[in-house]
Amino acid sequence: MSEVKLIGVVGAGQMGRGIAQVGAMNGFKVIMFDINADGLKFGHDFIAKQLAKGLEKGKWDQGFVDSTLANLTATTDLKDLKDCDLVVEAATENKKIKFELFRNLDEIVKPEAILASNTSSISITEIAANTNRPEKVAGMHFMNPVPVMKLVETITGLETSTETIELVEATAQKMGKTVVRADDVAGFAVNRILMPMINEAFYTLYEGIADAKGIDNAMKLGCNQPMGPLELADFIGLDTCLAIMEVLHEGLGDTKYRPCPLLKKYVTAKRFGRKSGKGVYEY
Known part of the structure; x- marks a missing residue:
């Protein structure tokens, strides 16, 4: 063909x-x-x-x-x-x-x-x-x-x-x-880079280093990203982000890909992001 x-x-x-x-x-x-x-x-x-x-x-x-x-x-x-x-x-x-x-x-x-x-x-x-x-x-x-x-x-x-x-x-x-x-390696190119960044943003929130808006503003204004990582996670869907992190963690076997407990908790509570009306932020 x-x-x-x-x-x-x-x-x-x-x-x-x-x-x-x-x-x-x-x-x-x-x-x-x-x-x-x-x-x-x-x-x-x-x-x-x-x-x-x-x-x-x-x-x-x-x-x-x-x-x-x-x-x-x-x-x-x-x-x-x-x-x-x-x-x-x-x-x-x-x-x-x-x-x-x-x-x-x-x-x-x-x-x-x-x-x-x-x-x-x-x-x-x-x-x-x-x-x-x-x-x-x-x-x-x-x-x-x-x-x-x-x-x-x-x-x-x-x-x-x-x-x-x-x-x-x-x-x-x-x-x-x-x-x-x-x-054909877990996460390919885009998500091998993107998802650990989003996961690390959740750890930053989980550990109280900064609040959600502070984290997003820091990355938008400090790194010239059009959307902050937590805002982007809500747009993608927190359930999707968690699923990808679990594939990375299982497929690569490195603890640096361990999904953040806060991300897991949000998904358990059905806080999926924009599509459910509530994630890190409310919509």
């Missing part, structure tokens, strides 16, 4: 709908799947609203909006992805769920298709081992929010072929993204 034309996206949440929107905006035919019909409708409606906002601001014309929406279809039946050239999984950061999805996708999607994961930390080699096409499995880690952030981190598993990773990267570039290739 020399070119990707039809993309399947598994998951209509924050990441999935963003990937689907960017794909459709850049001329790909996109099928967005979610097992939850209400969540799927919300994701599709959210994309339509984002396009309408861009139209109002003069970013694009009505023809562009119409063609983008025409490129996008939604389904609650995973079998509708059978003819896709590339499927990007953007489900929750949970090994059991991802492994089951890839086993199902491997059975459903045409054998020459590429299966990619938007995972931010889970081993691509391990995911690929749940399929009969490990050479056609790769990591395709988009940043949040997908329509705004320019980076796609691609990850090469042990069995990923050169042809596969090059086609994944070419597809990301056609979506208007800049690609950074990372090896």
